Amino acid sequence: MADVRNVIIIGSGPAGYTAGLYTARAMLEPLMFAGYASGGQLMLTSDVENFPGYPEGIAGPEMMLDLRKQAERFGLEVEDKNVEKVDFSSRPFKITVEGEEHLAKAVIITTGADAIWLDAEGEQEQKGKGVSTCATCDGFFFREQEVIVVGGGDSAMEEAHFLTRFASKVTVVHRREYFRASRTMYDRVAAHPKIEIALHRQVKRWLSDESGLSGAILEDPRDGSEHEISCTGAFIAIGHKPNTPFLEGQVETDDSGYIIHSEHTMTSIPGVFAAGDVVDTRYRQAITAAGMGCQAAIDAEKWLEDN
Ligand code: NAP
Numbered sequence: 001m002a003d004v005r006n007v008i009i010i011g012s013g014p015a016g017y018t019a020g021l022y023t024a025r026a027m028l029e030p031l032m033f034a035g036y037a038s039g040g041q042l043m044l045t046s047d048v049e050n051f052p053g054y055p056e057g058i059a060g061p062e063m064m065l066d067l068r069k070q071a072e073r074f075g076l077e078v079e080d081k082n083v084e085k086v087d088f089s090s091r092p093f094k095i096t097v098e099g100e101e102h103l104a105k106a107v108i109i110t111t112g113a114d115a116i117w118l119d120a121e122g123e124q125e126q127k128g129k130g131v132s133t134c135a136t137c138d139g140f141f142f143r144e145q146e147v148i149v150v151g152g153g154d155s156a157m158e159e160a161h162f163l164t165r166f167a168s169k170v171t172v173v174h175r176r177e178y179f180r181a182s183r184t185m186y187d188r189v190a191a192h193p194k195i196e197i198a199l200h201r202q203v204k205r206w207l208s209d210e211s212g213l214s215g216a217i218l219e220d221p222r223d224g225s226e227h228e229i230s231c232t233g234a235f236i237a238i239g240h241k242p243n244t245p246f247l248e249g250q251v252e253t254d255d256s257g258y259i260i261h262s263e264h265t266m267t268s269i270p271g272v273f274a275a276g277d278v279v280d281t282r283y284r285q286a287i288t289a290a291g292m293g294c295q296a297a298i299d300a301e302k303w304l305e306d307n
Pocket of ligand 1 (some may be wrong): 150151152153154155156158173176179180181237238281
């Protein structure tokens with residue numbers, strides 16, 4: 001029979017490492033399964049300039065390493081492995097990793113949500129450089145430059161409007177004529193003097209030169225005709241998907257798979273907590289995820305005390 005851990009944290013990233021830091025400092029000897037690709041979304045970001053405490057900014061991967069080291073210093077045990085499945089039907093909870101079962105009195109889920117990418121030609125090389133999925137994080141780097149935003153939902157509208165603070169011109173590239181975005185958000189974008197809208201356009205290929213992204217080849221899905229657009233920044237806003245399929249519906253989620261909190265950061269299963277982008281459809285920032293990771297750790301600690 002495996003040892004029963006006080007807390008197992010599933011997923012890394014700012015929420016996970018902060019939960020690790022707090023539970024370790026509370027002497028709960030937490031174990032984290034960080035995933036094969038540990039660190040989360042920030043591993044794909046170049047410079048982070050909006051996380052308090054780094055006056056010169058910091059590279060996303062470096063910040064994740066710092067958060068991890070800090071938590072490990074207080075005793076967080078980290079295994080860079082993926083969780084295959086969980087069984088929350090009875091306590092202690094069961095967590096299966098590479099075929100092996102681990103037991104925990106409390107679980108904190110911080111598996112995040114992945115932005116959906118287009119997977120256009122050349123995208124891999126431009127990720128985290130010219131092509132981004134977060135205007136709040138990277139918009140600042142494109143002052144007085146021409147950028148595009150891909151998508152036709154509220155996220156695309158919000159990002160396009162936000163980018164007008166920095167960019168000289170923002171083109172919203174959308175694959176059809178109708179928008180999913182709310183009327184108000186669409187109208188605000190359509191009326192903005194810095195924003196143009198390119199309809200019936202799908203990014204086929206990213207173009208680059210020695211200084212980075214230089215534009216894209218857009219395809220008209222109706223007839224396959226190609227049109228070149230120049231831009232030094234591109235923001236893909238076509239949605240996110242939470243990393244919850246491994247839970248197989250054992251905690252309550254919304255229709256899109258985001259975990260729903262039932263009391264503070266506790267999920268529908270008492271003793272199972274969740275924090276960060278796996279529950280957050282609104283803020284999606286490293287600092288908000290870290291803050292929620294702290295809340296989940298404190299909630300888990302109190303719950304363990306009471307139970
Ligand atoms: P969304 O509403 O699902 O919109 C995704 C957009 O991306 C759609 O226009 C879709 O085009 C397009 N798209 C999807 N796959 C694509 C592909 N492979 N190539 C090109 N375009 C593609 O997603 P969202 O905008 O992220 O919004 C998600 C939820 O959050 C919504 O409920 C939204 O209202 C909410 N939200 C609210 C706010 C706010 O109120 N402030 C801000 C952001 C988000 P099609 O329309 O052709 O399918």
